[in-house]
Structure formats: structure tokens, C-alpha cells
Amino acid sequence: MALLAALTLLCGCGKKEAQPQQEDMAVNIVPVEGVTALELCDGEVTLRFARTDDTWHWVDDGTFPLDQDAVAALLALPSSLAAAEPVQGQGELSGYGLETPKKYVTATADGADSTIYVGSQTSDGRWYVLTPDGVVRLAAQADGEALSRSIYDMAVLPELPAITEENLISLTLTGAEGKQVTFSVDESGVRRSGARDVTEKTALLVDELGKLAVTACVDYDPADGAAAVCGLDVPEAILAVNYVNAHGGDGALTLTVGGSTGDGGRYVTLNGDATIYRMEETGLAQVLTLAALGLS
Incomplete structure (x- = not known):
């Protein structure tokens, strides 16, 4: 993975200190390609990433589908913080929320850790940070907020198959109240439910x-009971589609639609996998309507 940004790393620095001190430190500029681990903490949640060869993974779960570009963006964070404007008239660390900070980002290269601590937020949205050279700086609002990024925002989302009337074979849609829509496509391209032509009604x-x-x-890896909380134990719709895939073979998609997210989305699962995703209700209008009402 080609990464062109630069990262400020401390030479000879060991593990991060619980109470950082303002003192002179030797600083080298090390290419991001040399970083092998990255740790971010927003005071409550800690995210740890490690690199194997050219691939980054989430330390807590190596199977998580981590977006490599998202990690690349985070790798640029320490250098951005280190280049922030120094505070004029450096005062006591306690005045910046940096005496015993809980927020930090640590980068590791060649076995050495370099930590930048994040303190209080100013009235204009910027953040006080303490860099490895012992200088308190004012970092951009977005840089400070990057520490609170959810791991789920960094997931590679599955791409659903392109299903059209040209490659559709059959479909079954089942609603929570027992309503069911089912049809198959005959050789002439007509969609039939039994002997009934439902092409127009299913367009x-x-x-x-x-x-x-x-x-x-x-x-990604929901605990027991999570599916029920999301309304997926008694789903509002189960959509099962058979289609011809891009290679000319048989393809199948099962979409289970659960409860509302409360802000215009729906909880869903795909193909029997436990991972819970979100889809927008506006994109499921026909699925939800026909699952509830069936074909008239």
C-alpha cells in the first residue's frame, strides 16, 4: 500500500507515559511506510491497528473487513497534529487539559512508540495537543475528533449483486404477517406467479x-440478543432472489429486513450472515410495501 504522507516519530521513545512531561526530545521524520502499529484512544474507546506486510488489520478482530484507505487517513493524523500551531507562552499542562490526558494517538515504527496527547477543546473548536517535542499546540477540530471514529465506519461494505429484469430468475418475498409474493420468469421474460402474469405489478x-x-x-460480530434488539428475530421482510450472476452461473441473495433505526434506516442481514448492516428505508419501499400487503 503506497502511502505518501510523513509521520513525526520519536527516536528511542519507549511506551507512552501516563503523565507526559514538557521536555526536549529528539525528533526524526519517518515515512508512514515505516509505521507498523497505530493506536487511538478518545478517552473511552481504544482502537488498535497493526500492519502485516502491506495489509492493516484491527487488532481486536483480524477478520474484520477493514478499509485500508481509512487506515491510510488515520496514519496522516499524527503528522498533522505535530505540525499544528504552537501555543504562545507555554503554560502549565493542567491549563490545557494535558496533565493526565486520556486521549492520545500512538504510532509505532522500528519498535519505538511515539505518542501525541490530546487535551481540552477550545471555544473555537480546536484542541490542545502535546507533541513528542514537548510543545503544546493547537490542532484542528477535525483532527481531534478523528480519535472518536467508530471502527464500524471503517468497514468495507458488501456490494450487492446487480439484479435486473434481464438476469432475474425467481423471487420470494415474505412478510411478518404471513403475506408472500412469489414469482418466476418464464422463457419469454414474463414474470408469473403460478399462471398469473405479475410483470406489471412487480415492475x-x-x-x-x-x-x-x-x-x-x-x-460486525453481534452479541447474543442483538438481532432481537434490531427486530431481526421477527423480520418485517425476507427477500430471496435467484439470478444469473456475472459469470453466467446461478446466483442467490437473501435479504432479511428488521426494525427501524429511528432515523430513516432499517437493520438488515445478508445471506444468513450474523453481521448487522443498515439500508435506507427509501431504498426498500417496494420490499416493505409488498411484504406487508402482498400483490393485489
């Missing part, structure tokens, strides 16, 4: 299939 649904998209990861 909007089929159009919606081609636009289905996951918009967020909600819970």
Missing part, C-alpha cells in the same frame, strides 16, 4: 432490486 419491485445498497455496518 417497481424489480427496479428497486437493481438499486439495493448497504449504507453502513452496524455490528
Whole structure:
């Protein structure tokens, strides 16, 4: 992975100190490519990343689908903080919330750790930070807030298959109240439910299939009971589609739609996997309507 930013790292520095001191420190500029571990803490949640060869992974779960570009963006954070404007008339660390800070970012290269601590936020949104050279600086608001990034915001989201009327084979949609829509496509391209032609009545649904998209990861490895909290134990809709995939073979998609997120989304799972995702209700309008009402 080619990374072009630079990272300020402390030579000969060991583990991060619990109470940082303002003192002179030797600083070298080390390429980001040399960083092998990154740790961020917002005072409550700590995220740890490690690099194996050219691939970064989340230390807490190496199977998590980590977006490598998201890590690349975080790798630029220490150098951005280190280049922030120094505070004029350096005072006591306690005046900046840096006497015993709980927020920090630590980068590791060649076995050496370099930690930048984040203190109080100013009235204009910037953050006081203490860099390895012992200088208190004023960092940009966005840099300070980057420490609070959720791991789920860094997940690679699954891409759903492109299902159109040209490659659709059959579909079954089941609602919570027992309503069911089912049809298959005959050789002439007509969608039939039994002997009934439902091509026109399912046109909007089929159009919606081609636009289905996951918009967020909600819970990658959910605990017991999480599915019930999200309404996925008694789903509002289960969509099962068979289609011809891009290689000409048989493809299948199962989409389980649970409860509302409360802000315009729905909790969903894909193909029986436990991971909980979000999809927008506007993109599921036909699925939810026909699951509730069936075909008239």
C-alpha cells in the first residue's frame, strides 16, 4: 500500500507515559511506510491497528473487513497534529487539559512508540495537543475528533449483486404477517406467479432490486440478543432472489429486513450472515410495501 504522507516519530521513545512531561526530545521524520502499529484512544474507546506486510488489520478482530484507505487517513493524523500551531507562552499542562490526558494517538515504527496527547477543546473548536517535542499546540477540530471514529465506519461494505429484469430468475418475498409474493420468469421474460402474469405489478419491485445498497455496518460480530434488539428475530421482510450472476452461473441473495433505526434506516442481514448492516428505508419501499400487503 503506497502511502505518501510523513509521520513525526520519536527516536528511542519507549511506551507512552501516563503523565507526559514538557521536555526536549529528539525528533526524526519517518515515512508512514515505516509505521507498523497505530493506536487511538478518545478517552473511552481504544482502537488498535497493526500492519502485516502491506495489509492493516484491527487488532481486536483480524477478520474484520477493514478499509485500508481509512487506515491510510488515520496514519496522516499524527503528522498533522505535530505540525499544528504552537501555543504562545507555554503554560502549565493542567491549563490545557494535558496533565493526565486520556486521549492520545500512538504510532509505532522500528519498535519505538511515539505518542501525541490530546487535551481540552477550545471555544473555537480546536484542541490542545502535546507533541513528542514537548510543545503544546493547537490542532484542528477535525483532527481531534478523528480519535472518536467508530471502527464500524471503517468497514468495507458488501456490494450487492446487480439484479435486473434481464438476469432475474425467481423471487420470494415474505412478510411478518404471513403475506408472500412469489414469482418466476418464464422463457419469454414474463414474470408469473403460478399462471398469473405479475410483470406489471412487480415492475417497481424489480427496479428497486437493481438499486439495493448497504449504507453502513452496524455490528460486525453481534452479541447474543442483538438481532432481537434490531427486530431481526421477527423480520418485517425476507427477500430471496435467484439470478444469473456475472459469470453466467446461478446466483442467490437473501435479504432479511428488521426494525427501524429511528432515523430513516432499517437493520438488515445478508445471506444468513450474523453481521448487522443498515439500508435506507427509501431504498426498500417496494420490499416493505409488498411484504406487508402482498400483490393485489
